[in-house]
Amino acid sequence: MNDALVQAQEALALAKEAKFIANNMWLLVATVLVFMMHLGFATLEAGFVQKKNVVNILFKNGMIIAIGILTYYLMGFNLMYPGENEGGFFGFAGFGLTPPENGMTPAYADYTYWTDFIFQAMFAATCCTIVSGAVAERIKLVPFLIFCILFVSISYPITGMWKWGAGWLDARGFYDFAGSTIVHSVGGWGALAGIILLGARKGKYTKQGIKPIPGHSMPLATMGVFLLWFGWFGFNGGSVLSADPELVSLVFVTTTLAAAAGAIGAFFISYIMFKSFDLSMILNGILGGLVGITAGADSVSVLSAVLIGFIAGMLIPLSVSFFDRLKLDDPVGATSVHLTCGIWGTLAVGIFGQFDDPGTGLFMTQLIGVLAIGAFTFTFAFIVFFILKVSVGIRVNEQEELTGLDLGEHQSLAYA
């Protein structure tokens, strides 16, 4: 009898260990998928810029992921997950990485401390990559990199802590599953501050109206979007933070349905508005659908996911026209994809979210979260860009802009 009990306990312990291994493994796979998104951003942005600025945009993308991961190791992770000051605005658990005593066991989480760090680190650089596309073709390299260091190591983890680090927004019941607001609209607000202070590319807005500056490679842009869609299975699927069969598979379904619906939404509205079948619009529509579903991928019905994605896709052409009307020049549509659809997706949780205990006024809570994080991030980014603008300058000179930043900043060509 005693033996049987011992055997049962051993079997249970083994089963728990197997589950821990499976959970941890899925998080690591998801980490790799999120890593692939950086290739997606790089190809998308490269495709949407002119061929004279391709080295520059790729250089920025290479540096951003390096800066993002290193600063996240140095301070970002411990700013975002301080494990203290719960319900507060700010916490910091010290520089560097210090695994806690139980950090490699299920007592820590369904995954190890190392997995926790590396999964979150892959997310971090995304907020700067979003900015990089919007300010492309005219921003000076070094001031931009200085902005990135400050943005990703201070601004992003502080607002991230408000929700994911058990801060004040979390305590209020704000919901942002994988970061429509915390990652995407944060990047979008940074991008908006950047393009306001930079001004439009030369020749984009003329007396005769808008003169488009077409991207140099639609195949590259398309590849980028499909790579991002591919990586999003990790971005959202990994954000379940375990290999829970039901939740992870639901998230796969909602995520990909929203992406598909985003393309269709952008297709119809861009055709109605512009009378053309515009590839760049349906590519942005797919991304808009993905950004839109990110806040509620685990907590909305399948039909709601389709609606959220469809509306996000419809918002894309409207938003692109809106920013163009304000003469805010965004070569890749980052503000429309990440800011507009990030806000929409976060608010959509307040409309479509299915929770066991739906707190009253979830929509208002979502709105407060969007506005609070928006206000902090936009102010931070605006101040940093402004100081850089009045000190070292953020825009390349006119001659360099015409010649291209590849020759101006790097003395090299993408297509030699």
Added chain:
Amino acid sequence: MKKIEAIIRSSKFEQVKEALSEKEINFFTFFEVKGYGHQKGSSMAYRGAIYDQGYIGRTKLEILVSENFVEAAIDAIMTAANTGEKGDGLIYVSSLDEIVNIRTALKNSESINH
């Protein structure tokens, strides 16, 4: 010896080439060229705006012939490149002082087979 230059629609290139070949003219140079004129550029659409591409793409032929081939060449191009729409192109002919074949060192009419 004459130099015939013809700017034609790129879509008519194969037909013009065949028509010239039927007149025994099998030797010429051609370029992809860009032009601008009454037609303005091609109309393009990108991210919600219609715009003028700023140029029209065409193919330019440069054909070296002896005097007695000039009429045949012009005739062939006129027939093969004509669509009746604006923008069919132009042919212009000029005189040449000298032609030298690099391999054979033959000069003028002897250097080309037509």
